[in-house]
Amino acid sequence: MPTPTSIPVVDGLFDVQDGAPALVGAKCTACGTHYFPRRARCSNPACNGAEAAPVRLGPRGVLYSWSVQAYRPPPLFGMDPWAPYAIGLVDLPEGVRVMAMLTGAPPEAFQIGSPMQLRLEPLRVDADGREVLTWKFAPVAEHVA
Amino acid sequence: MAHGIRDKVAILGMGCSRFGERWDAGPDDLMVEAFKEALADAGLERDRIEAAWLGVFYQEQSTSKSGLPLSMALRLPNVPVTRVENLCATGTEALRGAAYAVAAGACDVALAMGVEKLKDTGFAGLPERTKGTFEDLWQPGFTPPGAFAQLGAAYAAKHGLPMDELKRAMAHVSWKSHENAALNPKAHLRNRITVEQALNAPMVAYPLGTYDCCGVSDGAACAIVTTPEIARSLGKRDLVTIKALQLAPSNGVEMGHASWDGAHTPTTRIAAAKAYAEAGVQDPRAELSLIEVHDCFSITELVLMEDLGLSEPGRAAFDVRDGRYDRDGAIPCQVDGGLKCFGHPVGASGLRMVYEVYTQLLGRAGARQLSSPTLGLTHNLGGIPNRNVASISILGLHAA
Numbered sequence: 341m342p343t344p345t346s347i348p349v350v351d352g353l354f355d356v357q358d359g360a361p362a363l364v365g366a367k368c369t370a371c372g373t374h375y376f377p378r379r380a381r382c383s384n385p386a387c388n389g390a391e392a393a394p395v396r397l398g399p400r401g402v403l404y405s406w407s408v409q410a411y412r413p414p415p416l417f418g419m420d421p422w423a424p425y426a427i428g429l430v431d432l433p434e435g436v437r438v439m440a441m442l443t444g445a446p447p448e449a450f451q452i453g454s455p456m457q458l459r460l461e462p463l464r465v466d467a468d469g470r471e472v473l474t475w476k477f478a479p480v481a482e483h484v485a
Numbered sequence: 486m487a488h489g490i491r492d493k494v495a496i497l498g499m500g501c502s503r504f505g506e507r508w509d510a511g512p513d514d515l516m517v518e519a520f521k522e523a524l525a526d527a528g529l530e531r532d533r534i535e536a537a538w539l540g541v542f543y544q545e546q547s548t549s550k551s552g553l554p555l556s557m558a559l560r561l562p563n564v565p566v567t568r569v570e571n572l573c574a575t576g577t578e579a580l581r582g583a584a585y586a587v588a589a590g591a592c593d594v595a596l597a598m599g600v601e602k603l604k605d606t607g608f609a610g611l612p613e614r615t616k617g618t619f620e621d622l623w624q625p626g627f628t629p630p631g632a633f634a635q636l637g638a639a640y641a642a643k644h645g646l647p648m649d650e651l652k653r654a655m656a657h658v659s660w661k662s663h664e665n666a667a668l669n670p671k672a673h674l675r676n677r678i679t680v681e682q683a684l685n686a687p688m689v690a691y692p693l694g695t696y697d698c699c700g701v702s703d704g705a706a707c708a709i710v711t712t713p714e715i716a717r718s719l720g721k722r723d724l725v726t727i728k729a730l731q732l733a734p735s736n737g738v739e740m741g742h743a744s745w746d747g748a749h750t751p752t753t754r755i756a757a758a759k760a761y762a763e764a765g766v767q768d769p770r771a772e773l774s775l776i777e778v779h780d781c782f783s784i785t786e787l788v789l790m791e792d793l794g795l796s797e798p799g800r801a802a803f804d805v806r807d808g809r810y811d812r813d814g815a816i817p818c819q820v821d822g823g824l825k826c827f828g829h830p831v832g833a834s835g836l837r838m839v840y841e842v843y844t845q846l847l848g849r850a851g852a853r854q855l856s857s858p859t860l861g862l863t864h865n866l867g868g869i870p871n872r873n874v875a876s877i878s879i880l881g882l883h884a885a
Contacts, residue, residue, distance in 0.1 A: 379511065379514075380508075380509045380510065380511075380514075381509060381510065381514060383511075383513050383514045383517045383558065384517075384560075385517050385520060385521065385531065385558075385559050385560055386560070388521075
């Protein structure tokens with residue numbers, strides 16, 4: 341959860357309302373196409389609408405596929421300290437499929453098709469001592485293997 | 486020379502986004518904006534497009550690499566997309582790819598798209614870092630204004646023209662483009678200026694002041710091309726065909742040898758001679774109804790009038806001030822405002838020029854429409870005066 345001692349890794353990707361985090365995307369006001377990350381207008385070539393309004397996505401989804409990142413990616417990826425982590429594709433109920441780091445279980449323990457829940461977790465601590473928060477998906481508690 | 490592609494390729498539809506500081510749109514939005522207009526103009530379904538060429542210069546800022554940004558933005562039906570880049574001639578290179586594919590019979594309908602998204606860098610000029618590792622070593626401290634400004638100094642010296650006379654002609658070039666852009670709803674800079682304003686503007690690189698320089702913009706432009714026969718079968722009556730597409734890159738003589746006078750662009754002269762031959766143009770001054778040239782700087786446009794054979798050597802400054810290239814002159818130049826005022830999204834500029842010629846030839850240019858144009862020329866100069874890529878297209882109404 342962002343606090344005075346934490347900041348988001350990128351502004352506008354997610355927010356927290358009443359203690360609950362959600363991804364912030366956009367939805368075309370004409371054709372209903374959802375986008376993540378958020379964008380200013382619809383770019384569906386088959387749609388004549390131009391406006392895309394911000395919308396909260398998820399926060400639950402279903403794991404579509406996953407893997408474990410076993411080597412440290414090059415900068416600008418800023419995870420520190422670094423350790424191998426799981427990464428996966430999560431289908432959100434709005435029809436958007438997002439790629440995200442996975443958490444809440446050992447890297448090899450994820451199961452395709454299992455329900456996932458958005459979480460905010462620190463990626464690193466910045467020079468001012470603030471936690472830099474990123475968004476991840478974790479298995480919904482009762483489904484952890 | 487081979488027969489070339491004269492009249493083998495028709496433009497079925499074109500589109501051009503509004504140019505400017507497009508904070509509301511990413512590169513894919515700009516491509517979609519241009520594409521929707523072109524598709525409606527062509528009267529086709531998207532799935533008729535069999536291959537596409539994408540022109541982007543600053544991939545790092547604009548779109549990322551490869552043909553994917555176009556394929557994905559337009560949701561193309563998995564057809565081949567080739568990404569091209571040739572400095573400021575990039576948009577015309579995309580058109581050359583699509584036109585050659587149609588002329589060769591490799592496909593019936595092809596798309597050429599140019600796009601650039603530069604204003605997000607927060608810098609008014611071109612982003613710095615695309616020069617490669619070694620260019621700084623042998624062209625230390627070079628900027629585009631600094632490089633093109635030297636055309637002005639060399640031109641004035643070669644022709645014995647006092648600099649204040651040349652400056653007044655350069656100011657006329659920019660004044661004219663602002664006048665034209667005021668009539669163009671898609672242009673980036675639509676304000677009118679006076680010649681005195683241009684003359685008194687702050688110096689950027691002597692003798693170029695602020696109004697002697699084009700800025701950069703966000704924007705996209707595209708063309709859907711096919712054969713004249715297919716265009717006719719689709720019900721098109723007024724047809725614009727490609728009469729010539731030529732490209733001439735420097736081979737190193739200008740930058741490494743004192744034989745170049747620094748007051749003209751040899752590549753433009755070579756490309757123009759080939760383009761006139763390919764198009765069957767005998768007398769460009771009499772035959773060209775309008776031209777869109779690479780006015781990255783006012784002095785560039787002025788010098789190009791001689792390189793394209795439209796002004797006698799040493800006479801361009803006088804012809805400009807006589808109004809020969811104004812909208813109501815003998816050979817209107819930059820009727821849409823040019824790079825100077827329509828704007829310069831690098832990868833889109835070549836196709837933007839073609840868009841204006843196409844629009845004028847079909848009589849769709851609204852407040853800035855010329856009287857019965859039949860043949861138009863576009864010209865890009867990618868790079869700097871001593872090291873560049875010159876590309877020329879000639880387009881005309883196709884005899885029924």
